[in-house]
Amino acid sequence: MNRNGNLVREPFEEILKSRIEITGIQYIKDILSSLSSVICILNDRNQVVFSNDTMLEKYNLDLEEHVLGVRPGEIFNCVNAVNDTGGCGTTEKCEYCGAKTAFDQAWKQSKKVVRECKITSQKDQETFQLDLEITATPIEFEKKYLIVSIEDITERKRKALLERIFFHDVLNIAGGLSGILELMPVLSDDKKEKYLEIASSLTEQIIDEIQGQQQMMKAELGELQPHFAPIKIDRLLNKLTDQVRFHVVAHEKHTEVVNQTTDREIVTDQTLLTRVLVNMVKNAMEAIPSGASIVLKAKDRGDSVRFSVFNNTYMAHDVQMQIFQRSYSTKGHNRGIGTYSMKLLGERYLRGVVGFSSTEAKGTTFYIDLPDTPQGF
CATH class of the missing domain: 1.20.58 (Methane Monooxygenase Hydroxylase; Chain G, domain 1)
Structure with a gap:
């Protein structure tokens, strides 16, 4: 299919032909190679057919092994590019990607398009956020291409x-x-x-x-260096509710605490876990009207404990697709780090698993699953 479908890839032989065509135009090659910006050229399947030396050097890439024929999200190790549907640009979450939007609009409108793109990148089991400014400009040689400038912001x-x-x-x-x-x-x-x-x-x-x-x-x-020590779950929950009860978002709202762990202890960093749970509570409080309640729960899961916060509202589908990205928020210009910090602190530093579920029938629950004792402690 073409760029408006599932982006079936061009064979590598065709990629090489395109590269030869572009590098054969000496002034184009010289101009792009002289620029300090990261530049690549995409074919109509959004595959890279040319990149300047700046891109290869900055990201330590080999042209044929890492760049030719692949798509930008794959170069940057985007977590959504690893899938069974065809790679970068083919998943449901890709529909909300600023890079894909820039490419689609540039192809459709035949003019330069600039968009910001947020990528969750994963390499060597480390996850981190990238913010990129993407400029896509259509150009035509024997075939149509996009010149793409990528600025790391x-x-x-x-x-x-x-x-x-x-x-x-x-x-x-x-x-x-x-x-x-x-x-x-x-x-x-x-x-x-x-x-x-x-x-x-x-x-x-x-x-x-x-x-x-x-x-x-x-x-x-x-x-950040976590400090792991045994903590009592009931004390943690009591301290947490005391901490948030006078917060501005908790005004005329209530917290129901449910502890299903029966005098349980876990080994974790209490300060970081409290920060994760406070963000979950504040997030839930902001979603409900005055007079409503949220539920803060701790549940025994055998060799782990699940801490969760429930509210009876529903997050729209497009919100769910972007929820853990840094700076993404439905709550206004000055928000957008609460859910991101849950994921960052809860998974990278507390060695847990952070997730959520949200349906119209069952409301929204954010949770963190933590082992009784973190690995290596």
């Missing part, structure tokens, strides 16, 4: 997102704390105790946000 996007969310959240909490302190002089003695408790909680949240920012920076750089 990962660090810029990561830094901007973390800073934006950090300042947004801290300012919100500090605003709430300021409001309470202004009320204190006019409160009766019986109300002051409760409001001091809220003020203390908000202060702790500000400290927690600062520590969370530091943890995420270290986590993304691979510098």
Whole structure:
């Protein structure tokens, strides 16, 4: 099929013919090779038929082994490119990919298209996020091709997102704390105790946000060192509910705690696990209306424990397809790292499995499965 279908690949002999055609146009070859940007040329099946030296050198690629005939997502080890449907560009999740959108629109409109692309890349059992800016420009020699420029904007996007969310959240909490302190002089003695408790909680949240920012920076750089120790699950759940009950998203909302582990202990990093679960709770709280409840549960699974947070709302299908990508959110410009951090901290550092289910009939549940004792402890 052609580029609008399942992208059946051209034989390698045809790829080589296209490469010979392009490299035979000396000025095109010289121009592209002189650029410091990563450049490749795609055929109408979105397979690479030419790349400049910058691409090969930057990503340590061999032209014939790693580049010719493959598609961009496969070069960057996109997790969605490993499939039984034909590779990069052929899965349901690929329909939400900025690179595929750029390619499709450039082919269809016969003009330059620029799109940002988020890739979850996996190499040597390590998973990390890439943010790329893709520029696709149609060009015609004997056949039609796309010249594709790829700019890695990962660090810029990561830094901007973390800073934006950090300042947004801290300012919100500090605003709430300021409001309470202004009320204190006019409160009766019986109300002051409760409001001091809220003020203390908000202060702790500000400290927690600062520590969370530091943890995420270290986590993304691979510098975070988890500290594993035995913890009591019932104490963890009680502490967690105390921590979130005065949070702004918990106002007039309720948390039901269900502990099905019967005085169980697990070995984990309590600080990191608490951060994962707080993000799950906040995510669920933001999804429900005032007066509604969520369910925080711990369930015995033999040699592991499942921590889960349920709310009775449903996530649209397109949201589910993109849910663990950094900076993707349905909650506005200043959101988009909660679910991503669940995955990053829960899997890379706590050695668990993070996932979710969401249906109209059963609502939405996020969970993390943790072994009783992490491997190698």
